[in-house]
Amino acid sequence: MAKKANIKKDKVKKIVIDKSKSIIDAPSGMFSDKINEPFAHEMIVSKDRSENLTPKQRKRKWKSMANYFSANSLWMLMYCTGCCAIELPQAMTSRYDMERLGMGPMATPRQADILLITGYLSLKTLRRLIYTYEQMSEPKYVVGFGPCTLNGGIYHDSHAVINQLDQYVPIDLYIAGCMPKPEAVMNGFQDLIDLIEVGEATGWKDYHARYEWYKQNQKEALGEVMIHDEFHE
Amino acid sequence: MMNSTNRPGMNEMVNELKARFNVEEVTFVQDHEAHVDLHRKDLHEALTYMKQNGFRQLSAVTCIDWPNEKIFQLIFNIYDWSKGNRFIFRVKIDREEAMFTTITNIYGGAKYYEREVHEFFGVVFEGNDSALKQLFLEQWDDLPPLRKDFDSRAYSDRKYVKREYKTSFGEKGGEPFERN
Ligand code: SF4
Numbered sequence: 001m002a003k004k005a006n007i008k009k010d011k012v013k014k015i016v017i018d019k020s021k022s023i024i025d026a027p028s029g030m031f032s033d034k035i036n037e038p039f040a041h042e043m044i045v046s047k048d049r050s051e052n053l054t055p056k057q058r059k060r061k062w063k064s065m066a067n068y069f070s071a072n073s074l075w076m077l078m079y080c081t082g083c084c085a086i087e088l089p090q091a092m093t094s095r096y097d098m099e100r101l102g103m104g105p106m107a108t109p110r111q112a113d114i115l116l117i118t119g120y121l122s123l124k125t126l127r128r129l130i131y132t133y134e135q136m137s138e139p140k141y142v143v144g145f146g147p148c149t150l151n152g153g154i155y156h157d158s159h160a161v162i163n164q165l166d167q168y169v170p171i172d173l174y175i176a177g178c179m180p181k182p183e184a185v186m187n188g189f190q191d192l193i194d195l196i197e198v199g200e201a202t203g204w205k206d207y208h209a210r211y212e213w214y215k216q217n218q219k220e221a222l223g224e225v226m227i228h229d230e231f232h233e
Numbered sequence: 234m235m236n237s238t239n240r241p242g243m244n245e246m247v248n249e250l251k252a253r254f255n256v257e258e259v260t261f262v263q264d265h266e267a268h269v270d271l272h273r274k275d276l277h278e279a280l281t282y283m284k285q286n287g288f289r290q291l292s293a294v295t296c297i298d299w300p301n302e303k304i305f306q307l308i309f310n311i312y313d314w315s316k317g318n319r320f321i322f323r324v325k326i327d328r329e330e331a332m333f334t335t336i337t338n339i340y341g342g343a344k345y346y347e348r349e350v351h352e353f354f355g356v357v358f359e360g361n362d363s364a365l366k367q368l369f370l371e372q373w374d375d376l377p378p379l380r381k382d383f384d385s386r387a388y389s390d391r392k393y394v395k396r397e398y399k400t401s402f403g404e405k406g407g408e409p410f411e412r413n
Contacts (some may be wrong), residue, residue, distance in 0.1 A: 124371050151396040157386035159378045160370075164391040165283045221393060 063199065070113070070139060071196035077112035079132060082119015084145035084179040091185045101189055111136040114192070117171075119179070120148040121159040126168060127227050131217060133169050140204045141226045143192060144171045145176045145185075153178060167217040170203030238317050240264045244315045246286070249276045254279050264317040273307075273324040273333070283320060287313040294336070294346035296354045300381045305356060309336070313335065326356070335361035353379040 053061070076098075092105065093099050106112040109132045121129060133142070144165055147153035152163035165171060172195060175188035194199065195201040205216060218225050236343050238244065238261050247259050247267060255272040262268060271279055292310040299306060309322040326333055335358040336343045347364040355377040359366045367373065376383040 002250070014324070101357040124369060127371065152389075157389050157394075159375075159383070159388045159392075163389070164396050167394050217394070223374070228371070229367075 021063065034044075036218060061230055067197055067199045071193045072102045074114055074141075074193070075106035075112045076103055076114040076116060077109050077132070077136070077165050078105050078119045079109070079115065079129075080109060081121050081125055081129070082146070084118035084148070087179050087182050087185055089118070090182040091189075096182045096214055098186070098189065101186070101193060103189060112136055113140055115140065115142045116145065117149050117165060117169075118143060118145040120153065120155050122160045122167065123162065123222055126218075127225060129221060129223055130169065131227065138204050139196075139201075141172045141192060141196065141201050142169055142203055143172045143188060145180055146175070148178070149173055162221055168214065168221065170206045170214075172201040172203040174210075215233075236265050238267075240316075240318065242287075242313070242318055246283075246318070246320070249282075250279060253282065263277060265317055266321070268321045270323050273326055276322060276324050277334065277336060277339065279322060280311070280336060283311055283316060287315050288318075288320060288407060290314060291336075291340035291342050291346075292319075293384060294343055294350060296350045296379075298328070298354060298379065298381045300328070303329055306311070307333060307350070307356070311340075314379060331356040332359060333357075334359050335364070336362050353377050355380065 063105075090096055098104075103114070106167050109115075115129075115133055115136065117129070133140070144150065148155060148161070149165040149171070152158075152161070153163045157164055162168065173188060173192050175184055180188070192201065215225075243251075243265065247269070250256055250269060251259070254275040257270040257272065259270075260268045269279075288311040290312040292312050292367075293308070294310070295308045297306040297308065304325045305328050307324050307326060309324075311322070312319050316320070320355070331354065331357060335347060337358075339362065344361060344363060345368070347356075347358040347361050348366065348368050351358060351364045352370055352373070353367050370378070375388055378385065378388075404410070
């Protein structure tokens with residue numbers, strides 16, 4: 001009993017907050033106990049260093065904080081394409097419970113952060129997917145499920161579906177398996193969260209940077225990205 | 234395959250059809266299901282007759298491509314809910330000049346089936362102008378894809394970027410995996 005109390009005391013000592021400092025100067029223990037991670041390292045600010053921060057360093061610090069918070073509040077757009085989607089209900093419901101990772105379903109692309117592309121995409125779907133992706137507000141992340149999004153999978157020689165999704169929209173993470181089991185899906189979500197935390201899920205920045213290239217590819221496969229059907233006329 | 238069945242309504246219906254129309258062949262696939270090959274001129278009258286006699290549901294319209302015989306075979310699948318019987322009418326049309334008269338004034342639901350058959354096989358249905366519009370394949374730029382002479386893989390290779398791998402998988406032709 002006595003031993004336990006000692007350990008606790010140690011920890012408490014580390015997390016003493018100097019209230020005269022702004023919130024970014026708070027010690028790392030407040031936000032994360034994974035001190036060895038690069039992100040957490042950023043957050044450790046000693047009294048001396050914080051006084052000598054250049055504007056650039058200050059900005060970086062704010063950014064790492066923003067990454068931390070967006071990684072812990074993710075809204076997933078409920079838009080499913082291929083058969084991989086059948087594993088999402090398990091991931092969402094009580095058995096695997098996606099919400100314990102801080103992820104929730106969202107019905108509209110305008111308020112969603114994550115676009116899950118669950119399998120093959122026909123040209124007709126790809127058009128609507130590009131509409132959807134461009135409507136989402138930034139930062140936004142795309143996860144590709146299964147080999148169908150990677151190289152066409154078992155539909156690699158079909159006239160109807162595209163082969164390589166990252167030619168048309170940027171992908172941050174692929175999840176393996178045809179279809180990926182819920183464990184793999186959850187694992188993938190955890191990986192995505194880690195990527196966002198360290199600021200490496202930068203697909204949406206790539207979409208800005210190479211916009212012309214993406215548009216060119218889209219045009220080559222689709223002819224025209226604009227949708228002409230009964231509902232859009 | 235059977236030549237007759239004891240199911241109520243089936244034999245009577247087949248006999249009626251044989252008496253009235255130019256029926257080429259009848260095969261019973263199951264107790265409650267018969268395939269009827271008809272001459273294409275008789276199809277509309279036969280469908281009208283069937284609809285008046287209980288077959289109120291059109292379950293599907295589809296098509297089979299026979300490139301060697303140079304024909305398309307149109308398939309009309311109808312169902313009688315009161316008796317649980319199913320009839321499948323098949324007619325042959327010319328492959329080069331693939332035209333048929335619409336059945337939308339008998340079964341309204343055929344509108345979209347005909348549109349699909351037009352899209353995937355290129356069959357034109359006279360009297361159903363909406364069938365000429367695109368449905369699944371938007372801005373399609375090749376042969377209708379379910380024709381047998383359409384090469385799906387060549388189209389895919391031409392149109393979609395393939396991922397390139399530095400390692401070649403399977404070049405060794407399935408060399409046995411060594412266990413230790
Ligand atoms: S990867 Fe497999 S399960 Fe997923 S969409 Fe493709 S074929 Fe279906």
